[in-house]
Amino acid sequence: MAKKSIFPLVALLTAIFIAGCGEVEDTRPGQPVKTRQTAFKEIIKTFEPMGVMLRQDRYDADKFLSMANDLIARRDAPWTHFGPDTNYPPTKATALLWQETERFERERVAFFAATDALLAAAQKKEKSAVDTAYKAVYETCQNCHKPFKAR
Numbered sequence: 001m002a003k004k005s006i007f008p009l010v011a012l013l014t015a016i017f018i019a020g021c022g023e024v025e026d027t028r029p030g031q032p033v034k035t036r037q038t039a040f041k042e043i044i045k046t047f048e049p050m051g052v053m054l055r056q057d058r059y060d061a062d063k064f065l066s067m068a069n070d071l072i073a074r075r076d077a078p079w080t081h082f083g084p085d086t087n088y089p090p091t092k093a094t095a096l097l098w099q100e101t102e103r104f105e106r107e108r109v110a111f112f113a114a115t116d117a118l119l120a121a122a123q124k125k126e127k128s129a130v131d132t133a134y135k136a137v138y139e140t141c142q143n144c145h146k147p148f149k150a151r
């Protein structure tokens, strides 16, 4: 009797937990929203440690270069998954993105240029140049997120 009755409770708690996290599953074929979100998470997984290294003042030129190469390898992944008709939950993209697609593309190009410059600085292994180039890339993340990412 007691054993039976625990199942609805677990289901209910699970439902509350999922609702509380705001998790909506991407059920579309190919999961374009989830795929691009995962791609951005992969970008930040390499971009964040680069920032930590610089902020903690323990710049290691070889490690930094390796992370810069990782970032370049990951930067292509999100964009092809912003197809028309992919504005649906759980997206964090703003409505503006679907209206100002040329501006979105300009921000993407700026991000690519900034990451090219970051790689060049990393290859030269000059900390001050790397610092400046890292901040410039960070600006391009922000410049795109401000108009085009909701939260």
Ligand code: HEC
Binding pocket: 033, 036, 037, 038, 040, 041, 043, 044, 047, 090, 091, 092, 093, 094, 097, 104, 105, 107, 108, 109, 111, 137, 138, 140, 141, 142, 144, 145, 148, 149
């Ligand atoms: C040209 C625009 C653009 C650039 C540049 C950009 N992003 Fe984003 N990013 C987005 C958009 C749009 C989303 C929301 C995608 C969605 O939810 O559909 C996003 C989502 C994310 C997410 C959230 C993923 C998730 O669902 O939790 C992270 C993390 C992220 N970006 C990190 C970065 C970092 C770090 C950079 C720079 C190194 C960067 N982005 C550069 C547009 C951009």
